[in-house]
Amino acid sequence: MCAHVLVAEDDEMQAELIRRSLLQEGHSATVVHDGAAALDAVRRHRPDLVVLDLMLPVIDGLGVCRVLRRDEDIPVLMLTARSAEEDILLGLELGADDYMTKPYSPRELMARIRTVLRRSGRTALDPERREGRTVRAAGISVDPARHKVLCDGRPVECTPGEYEILLAMAGEPERVFSRRQLLQCTRGIDRASTERAIDVHIMNLRKKIEADPRSPVRLLTVFGVGYKLSGDRG
Template identity: 80%
Template sequence: MCAYVMVAEDDEKQAELIRRSLLSEGHTATVVHDGGAALAAARERRPDLVVLDLMLPVIDGFGVCRALRRDDDIPVLMLTARSTEEDVLLGLELGADDYMTKPYSPRELMARVRTVLRRSGRQTSGHRDDPVVRAAGIAVDPVRHEVVCDGSPVDCTPAEYEILLAMAAEPDRVFSRQQLLRRTRGIDRASTERAVDVHIMNLRKKTEADPRRPVRLLTVFGVGYKLSGYGAGGGPG
């Protein structure tokens, strides 16, 4: 069983690097870019761990950690460029379980994540044996970079793969086109929100029995798209 990790990091490139590293470890992850969004997301769905940058807009990391500790006992791994002794001590006094300073290696960060989860009792010993993300009859393997739908391999472009991985990691979450577009940054810098519609259309052709009446990749009109956890079991089109 994997852990659900929330990454609160205002640097989008850093946040995406952390998210991908977590997925490769078999965890699910969501990313927010300011302190207010972090608290709202934590209240909506309680994470097993928060990877928390201190230099967040709206509410800084210290304020987020203070609020999380007041409301619940959610493990916190602080991540920041600030490395003075006062900052470290304040973070730990507020209840942070660990503290890493930038720059850092993703490998070291994942080792710290495993340690914090193990100490908190939120990590099962076998979760790394199966890093595959599954939802709605679709399995996305972030290690082998493979997609299987209803037992059959699916040939995806890099951008399609990243979009499907993000949606499978959080089934039933509605993603805006802009959020999905950010998943493809670095793959196709010329992509636009319209390109997301094309990627979704192509994914439906590859994963839906009837792409014109999808039961997996659903449109949420006026907002974006979601991968329905109901999926192949039947559901709204």
């Protein structure tokens, strides 16, 4: 399935390279070069995904991401020349679904875009996921066929990374998952240097599924090991 991708990149050569790569992949693309134009393009074009440079003029990428997460439900892949972990984690905490640090290969970027689109439900699901059964634990219901999450019967909006974590944990309630295992569910085992990003996902999930995120009863920490989803409420 083709997707419409908004590329927000102030480096015109980089933006054109991304645009050409997207067209070769069968997608369509809109290119803008500052954050204000990015937000305007989102409203006008309703893209399936935003490739968002962190260092945009007018409104920076973090500011754009903050507005998108407040007003929209569009996957965001963040591009950054900053390799500092705190900058990356801030982007993830604001709701970015994935990130790449510069320099990167266009081939890897296209692979990441395919992954984010698939996990967000913006492209056809893999056959095994389309036929997947609903899993339930701790009052959480995850329906892979419809890509929906319910908590005590109410819908829960999740980023693709949060969804993958819940799907894995609800399928095996009471199993303790390490950060590395959860990272493999969301982005691949070769991204071990970003294991702290899992803590951000867990923090955000607790805000969505716990009555008191500071005293969780569903999504529990197993100190020194990782996290588990309690099966007591399933």
